[in-house]
Every structure is written in structure tokens, then in C-alpha cells.
Amino acid sequence: MTDNANMEFSRRLALFSNNVYEKLSAQNPGQNIVFSPFAIQTCAAMVRMGAEGETATQLDQGLGLASSDAEKIADSFRKVLAGYKDSKVLRIANKIFVMKGYPLRRQFVQLQTKQFLSTAKSVNFARSDKAAATINKWVEKRTKHLIKDLVPATALNANSRLVLVNAIHFKGTWQYQFSIYKTWPDTFHLDGDHSVRVPMMVLNEWFRYADLPSLDASALELPYKDSDHSMLIVLPNSKTGLSSLEEKLRATTLSLITKKLQKTEVLVKLPKFKAEFQVELTDVFQQLGMSKMFTDQADFGKILKNQDPLKVSAIIHKAFIEVNEKGTKAAAVTDLLMIPLSLTIYPPELKRFTVDHPFKFYIINKDSTVLFAGSIQKF
Structure with missing residues (x-):
């Protein structure tokens, strides 16, 4: 993929x-949120390959795809997925589970296999316990046991026809690791009135950093070793400024933030944190204009040979992230169902980046492609 194509893919993602986060944040006020927009978009793009008419148009627009041509859409995802095929830090896997006795159309299978690097497996959804166990075992294996029990047996039945699963697992080691001997309990302000004690990591190093007065915030990029990936933290200047920051970020692309980052000596204080988040995305998709896919009028005529009507019954997304002195573990799966500081003295001129109140984070690559995103508001 050319640099311009990479940038356009990343911009749209x-x-x-931003659109998905806005809906998730409104549905889960005050909660930690972690999700993989890339996993969600990829999974939905997979089923888009079998859509026609208004169903396809709504998916193209709601997902922010660069084209309405299925072949071009598939090719754009192939180029991104292929770039991670031999990655040491990121593993991406896609899988189609189809009801036994319902053969898929050859063209749909070819698009999934060649472009989305996916394969199909026949299962009997009527035996819901066994089918759920099969799917969950595959997910757990692909996410290095970080994501378990994704699909409940109650979500499957004899009327289920198709389940598309996208699994993404990230494990990055910091280029500059925090010393465990400098991690001490410190205060994290939950809001203007409440606070908790958390294990706070400390590191003095040269990082890409930016003051962002237009956002009333600052940003820091923590790079991962042997990778072009990094964690971008956007921290509001005010301890109660997350909501205001989120509002401003809706009209600000990540690339505008990353372009302002400059190598700066920074004293970083960052809490160790772990978060897990699961959500059923039907409401989010409907709010983003993708509603027909859930109705009896859904048009997925390019999927099955026998032309049986199909509709999406659920989109289950589960994500996990853990940040510590060594680095980051993260995993996500989207399942689309058819039916004190040490005594060290630091120079006063040092920039200080103290993450002691709610913040936003992203795991991105050099093109600002958002693999994971979210916010930490509570411990």
C-alpha cells in the first residue's frame, strides 16, 4: 500500500x-473503555463482502470505507493485514463459522481467504454449547488466552447461520522500560472530589511530547521495542477535563496530534493499569447508520449458495489491556453473529507528564492506524 493509501486508511479508521468511542462512552459513563476499532472495522468489512443494496451502502458509510466497490475494499484490508503477517508484536486472525449444511458462495470464500486471510469452518449452531466452545477455543488460542468465553451458548441456536470472528493480540515491550524499583503508590484523582492510591511507574527519558493548548491537554508517545508501534497518551490539563477533551478530539485527527510531537526530555509518571471491556455493538452500529443489517430486510445475497435470507443478530466485542513496567499486553476480539517518588532529584526544567487523573490512550503504528483505543477513568 502506498504512503497516501496508508494515510487515508488510517484517517478513516x-x-x-472516534465515532464508536463517542457511543461507547455515552453508554458507559465513568467506566474504563478499551476496544479495537481496527478489529471491529475488519470484522464488519468481512461481512460487507456479502452485502448488496442499501445494506452495503450503510456499511460503506458507517464504517467510513474509502470505496463502495467490494474488491477495492477487500484489497485495502489485504494490504494492511499482510503487513502484520510476520509481526513480532501483533497477531491478527479472522475466521468464518458457518452453519453445517449451508455452503458459502465461492466468490465470498475467495474474498475472505485471499483478502482477509480468513478460512471457514462448518459448525452446528443448533448444538449451541458445542458451537460456542469451538468458537471460544479458537478465540482464546489466537489471543494467547487473554480473551476467554467470548460467545455465550445462549447467543447461538438452530436459526444461527454465520459467525464472523476477528481476533487481534498485541504484546509490546517498551523501548525504554520503567524500573520496578521506582514504582510507588501515588494518588490518582478519579474526579474533583475522590482519589485512590495506585502503583505509579516513573521514568526520565527523551520522548516525543507535545503541549496541545487548543485541546487544553498534552500528549506523550511511548514507543515499543523492535516495532513501529507506540502508545499515545493524551492527558487533559485539568483533573476533571476528560469530557471536554473528548469533545474536542471529535474534530481533531490523531495525525494532527502526532505531527506536533517533538523529542523532549520528560519525567513520566504513569500508573500501572489493567482493563477489560465487553460490549454488544448492535446499538452502536444502528446509531452510526448501519441498521438494515439487523432487520429482516437485510440483503446479504452474496454469502450463501442457497440464497437463504440472512441478518446480523449480534456483534460481540471484547478487549483487554495491561500496562506495566515492561510494556503492554492487549487483545481484542469482535464476533459478528448472523443470527512516593524515589529521592532522585530531577532538574526543574524537565517537562513533567504526570498521569494522575483520567486520560485517553491509543496504540498506533507509524501511520497513526488505531489498533486499540480507550480511556482510563477508574481503578
């Missing part, structure tokens, strides 16, 4: 990420 960032917009989709």
Missing part, C-alpha cells in the same frame, strides 16, 4: 474510532 481514526474517524470510525
Whole structure:
């Protein structure tokens, strides 16, 4: 993929990420949120390959795809997925589970296999316990046991026809690791009135950093070793400024933030944190204009040979992230169902980046492609 194509793919994914986060944040006020916009978009794009008419149009627009041509859409995802095929830090896997006795159309299978690097497996959804166990075992294996029990047996039945699963697992080691001997309990302000004690990591190093007066915030990029990936943290200047920051970020692309980052000596204080988040995305998709896919009028005529009507019954997304002194573990799966500081003295001129109140984070690559995103508001 050319640099321009990479940038356009990343820009559109960032917009989709903002749209999804806005809905998730409204549905889960005050909660930690972690999700993979890339996993969600990829999974939905897989089923888009079998859509026609208004169903396809709504998916193209709601997902923010660059084209309405299925072949071009598939090719754009193939180029991104292929770039991670031999990655040491990121593993991406896609899988189609189809009801036994319902053969898929050859063209749909070819698109999934060649472009989305996916394969199909026949299962009997009527035996819901066994079918759920099969899907969950595959997910757990692909996410290195970080995501378990994704699909409940109650979500499957004899009327289920198709389940598309996208699994993404990230494990990055910091380029500059925090010393466990400098991690001490410190205060994290939950809001203007409440606070908790958390294990706070400390590191003095040269990082890409930016003051962002237009956002009333600052940003820091923590790079991962042997990778072009990094964690971008956007921290509001005010301890109660997350909501205001989120509002401003809706009209700000990530690339505008990353372009302002400059190598700066920074004293970083960052809490160790772990978060897990699961959500059923039907409401989010409907709010983003993708509603027909859930109705009896859904048009997925390019999927099954026998032309049986199909509709999406649920989109289950589960994500996990853990940040510590060594680095980051993260995993996500989207399942689309058819039916004190040490005594060290630091120079006063040092920039200080103290993450002691709610913040936003992203795991991105050099093109600002958003693999994971979210916010930490509570411990």
C-alpha cells in the first residue's frame, strides 16, 4: 500500500474510532473503555463482502470505507493485514463459522481467504454449547488466552447461520522500560472530589511530547521495542477535563496530534493499569447508520449458495489491556453473529507528564492506524 493509501486508511479508521468511542462512552459513563476499532472495522468489512443494496451502502458509510466497490475494499484490508503477517508484536486472525449444511458462495470464500486471510469452518449452531466452545477455543488460542468465553451458548441456536470472528493480540515491550524499583503508590484523582492510591511507574527519558493548548491537554508517545508501534497518551490539563477533551478530539485527527510531537526530555509518571471491556455493538452500529443489517430486510445475497435470507443478530466485542513496567499486553476480539517518588532529584526544567487523573490512550503504528483505543477513568 502506498504512503497516501496508508494515510487515508488510517484517517478513516481514526474517524470510525472516534465515532464508536463517542457511543461507547455515552453508554458507559465513568467506566474504563478499551476496544479495537481496527478489529471491529475488519470484522464488519468481512461481512460487507456479502452485502448488496442499501445494506452495503450503510456499511460503506458507517464504517467510513474509502470505496463502495467490494474488491477495492477487500484489497485495502489485504494490504494492511499482510503487513502484520510476520509481526513480532501483533497477531491478527479472522475466521468464518458457518452453519453445517449451508455452503458459502465461492466468490465470498475467495474474498475472505485471499483478502482477509480468513478460512471457514462448518459448525452446528443448533448444538449451541458445542458451537460456542469451538468458537471460544479458537478465540482464546489466537489471543494467547487473554480473551476467554467470548460467545455465550445462549447467543447461538438452530436459526444461527454465520459467525464472523476477528481476533487481534498485541504484546509490546517498551523501548525504554520503567524500573520496578521506582514504582510507588501515588494518588490518582478519579474526579474533583475522590482519589485512590495506585502503583505509579516513573521514568526520565527523551520522548516525543507535545503541549496541545487548543485541546487544553498534552500528549506523550511511548514507543515499543523492535516495532513501529507506540502508545499515545493524551492527558487533559485539568483533573476533571476528560469530557471536554473528548469533545474536542471529535474534530481533531490523531495525525494532527502526532505531527506536533517533538523529542523532549520528560519525567513520566504513569500508573500501572489493567482493563477489560465487553460490549454488544448492535446499538452502536444502528446509531452510526448501519441498521438494515439487523432487520429482516437485510440483503446479504452474496454469502450463501442457497440464497437463504440472512441478518446480523449480534456483534460481540471484547478487549483487554495491561500496562506495566515492561510494556503492554492487549487483545481484542469482535464476533459478528448472523443470527512516593524515589529521592532522585530531577532538574526543574524537565517537562513533567504526570498521569494522575483520567486520560485517553491509543496504540498506533507509524501511520497513526488505531489498533486499540480507550480511556482510563477508574481503578
